Amino acid sequence: MADSEADFLANYDPSRYPPVAVTVDVVAFTIREGRLNVLLVRRAGPPMRDMWALPGGFVGEWEDLPTAAARELAEETGVANAHRRLHLEQLGTYGAPDRDPRMRVFSVAYLAFAPHLPDPVSGTDAREAAWVPMDERPETLAFDHTTILADGLERARSKLEYSPLATRFVDEEFTIADLRAVYETVWGEPLHAGNFHRKVLSVPGFVEGTGATTERGGARGGPRAKLYRAGDAQLLHPALLMPSREEAVR
Amino acid sequence: MADSEADFLANYDPSRYPPVAVTVDVVAFTIREGRLNVLLVRRAGPPMRDMWALPGGFVGEWEDLPTAAARELAEETGVANAHRRLHLEQLGTYGAPDRDPRMRVFSVAYLAFAPHLPDPVSGTDAREAAWVPMDERPETLAFDHTTILADGLERARSKLEYSPLATRFVDEEFTIADLRAVYETVWGEPLHAGNFHRKVLSVPGFVEGTGATTERGGARGGPRAKLYRAGDAQLLHPALLMPSREEAVR
DNA sequence: TTAATAGTGTCTATTAGACAATATATT
DNA sequence: AATATATTGTCTAATAGACACTATTAA
Numbered sequence: 001m002a003d004s005e006a007d008f009l010a011n012y013d014p015s016r017y018p019p020v021a022v023t024v025d026v027v028a029f030t031i032r033e034g035r036l037n038v039l040l041v042r043r044a045g046p047p048m049r050d051m052w053a054l055p056g057g058f059v060g061e062w063e064d065l066p067t068a069a070a071r072e073l074a075e076e077t078g079v080a081n082a083h084r085r086l087h088l089e090q091l092g093t094y095g096a097p098d099r100d101p102r103m104r105v106f107s108v109a110y111l112a113f114a115p116h117l118p119d120p121v122s123g124t125d126a127r128e129a130a131w132v133p134m135d136e137r138p139e140t141l142a143f144d145h146t147t148i149l150a151d152g153l154e155r156a157r158s159k160l161e162y163s164p165l166a167t168r169f170v171d172e173e174f175t176i177a178d179l180r181a182v183y184e185t186v187w188g189e190p191l192h193a194g195n196f197h198r199k200v201l202s203v204p205g206f207v208e209g210t211g212a213t214t215e216r217g218g219a220r221g222g223p224r225a226k227l228y229r230a231g232d233a234q235l236l237h238p239a240l241l242m243p244s245r246e247e248a249v250r
Numbered sequence: 251m252a253d254s255e256a257d258f259l260a261n262y263d264p265s266r267y268p269p270v271a272v273t274v275d276v277v278a279f280t281i282r283e284g285r286l287n288v289l290l291v292r293r294a295g296p297p298m299r300d301m302w303a304l305p306g307g308f309v310g311e312w313e314d315l316p317t318a319a320a321r322e323l324a325e326e327t328g329v330a331n332a333h334r335r336l337h338l339e340q341l342g343t344y345g346a347p348d349r350d351p352r353m354r355v356f357s358v359a360y361l362a363f364a365p366h367l368p369d370p371v372s373g374t375d376a377r378e379a380a381w382v383p384m385d386e387r388p389e390t391l392a393f394d395h396t397t398i399l400a401d402g403l404e405r406a407r408s409k410l411e412y413s414p415l416a417t418r419f420v421d422e423e424f425t426i427a428d429l430r431a432v433y434e435t436v437w438g439e440p441l442h443a444g445n446f447h448r449k450v451l452s453v454p455g456f457v458e459g460t461g462a463t464t465e466r467g468g469a470r471g472g473p474r475a476k477l478y479r480a481g482d483a484q485l486l487h488p489a490l491l492m493p494s495r496e497e498a499v500r
Numbered sequence: 501t502t503a504a505t506a507g508t509g510t511c512t513a514t515t516a517g518a519c520a521a522t523a524t525a526t527t
Numbered sequence: 528a529a530t531a532t533a534t535t536g537t538c539t540a541a542t543a544g545a546c547a548c549t550a551t552t553a554a
Contacts, residue, residue, distance in 0.1 A: 222532025472505025473551035
């Protein structure tokens with residue numbers, strides 16, 4: 001039994017299968033100056049040279065998928081793999097037979113969030129990379145990256161509802177107003193400050209107070225705000241629902 | 251420009267990349283005799299001969315991912331690709347470097363639901379296939395399928411909360427009690443009949459009445475029940491939350 | 501006749517959201 | 528002094544969930 005399995009593996013010839021490749025592509029969001037930004041790269045070589053695309057590349061031979069995604073992100077932004085506050089989750093896999101003209105390529109897309117990600121550095125392949133505000137992004141990206149980005153945005157928007165993800169977009173210590181700015185930026189609509197405040201504090205484990213306050217009040221007046229850090233909740237219950245969800249139900 | 255892109259493609263040699271393969275594996279759930287069942291196959295050949303596994307296989311050269319998943323399911327169950335009430339969604343991709351001893355294999359897992367799926371037929375490769383009640387499933391499956399199945403179950407459980415997925419587990423016309431049985435089966439806990447009834451009817455677009463009733467009352471008494479069919483909602487709002495969610499938040 | 505079930509009524513606690521009020525900062 | 532902001536208070540409508548009740552049907 002064990003022998004036959006060993007024999008099988010010794011005689012196994014992978015090359016008789018049609019060649020396919022697997023890449024990871026990363027939808028990386030950060031917030032800069034009150035706007036949601038996505039990391040894009042301009043392709044340096046064919047195919048689709050000079051088009052904007054999501055950062056990504058082939059998965060290394062001995063590399064795990066999340067490791068590959070973190071590496072691709074690090075190559076563009078210099079963010080260390082182990083960046084403490086980086087959130088990385090799998091978004092989905094895109095494998096339409098004609099999505100890449102070179103060969104059959106399956107792309108495993110990842111979604112990344114972090115506060116204050118640094119300005120992009122030139123990648124190893126010297127391609128241009130930039131943080132692009134979502135409302136100024138090119139209408140179409142290379143390959144099917146337009147779809148992937150749209151899916152990533154939708155995932156981010158709904159993840160804010162039931163997960164404490166928003167705390168990944170702010171500093172380690174933050175005010176309720178900081179957190180509200182994240183929701184308003186990603187959801188694209190204003191929230192009622194008072195109700196939001198009370199709601200956040202009412203969700204168990206979402207945030208915990210530090211006892212400290214900001215050094216100064218708001219830029220244009222107002223008292224100092226209490227500082228909080230992320231709590232231990234993995235799921236927000238009850239959830240913070242998008243105001244526009246109601247109509248988007250069908 | 252166009253020329254250089256054409257040149258590039260003509261000279262592109264896929265074989266210089268290390269060989270990888272992409273498979274689809276399907277977590278197919280159905281409800282039989284009040285129990286949640288999953289479709290498993292017993293592996294006919296190496297590696298891991300005779301172990302139970304999720305149905306799946308290599309993605310065809312010109313095949314889309316959802317098409318491949320539907321085909322794999324059809325090969326085991328005879329369910330036509332276009333089965334009207336089959337729900338199929340991508341669950342995630344599993345690509346740990348050592349998950350398959352033969353070579354680097356990435357598996358794109360799909361989640362499938364349908365009512366009354368037929369008894370498995372022998373697949374083309376003559377392997378044994380069976381519907382297995384979830385509480386009698388083998389402790390470990392081949393490869394990383396134990397993990398994939400666990401992820402699929404978790405996805406199914408939470409999808410019932412905010413999507414009208416439960417209507418895919420019942421006949422086209424169903425009673426509120428039929429629907430409640432789905433929730434109780436997948437969530438594994440009893441629900442209050444009266445409150446569930448009112449709740450379902452209060453969610454816009456979840457179900458719509460047909461005007462008809464069942465021919466007979468319940469097996470052990472009770473009035474005839476009104477019949478409903480699935481409504482047009484894509485999202486349940488407000489959601490039906492699992493009773494045990496509250497504690498599972500951290 | 502007994503028991504099970506469908507469907508509805510009622511009550512309470514919780515929550516969402518509109519709106520207001522107060523105190524504390526900034527310019 | 529004028530204005531912006533953080534935080535808390537109040538009120539109303541909607542909702543979840545516990546419990547009870549009625550009508551209908553099978554055995």
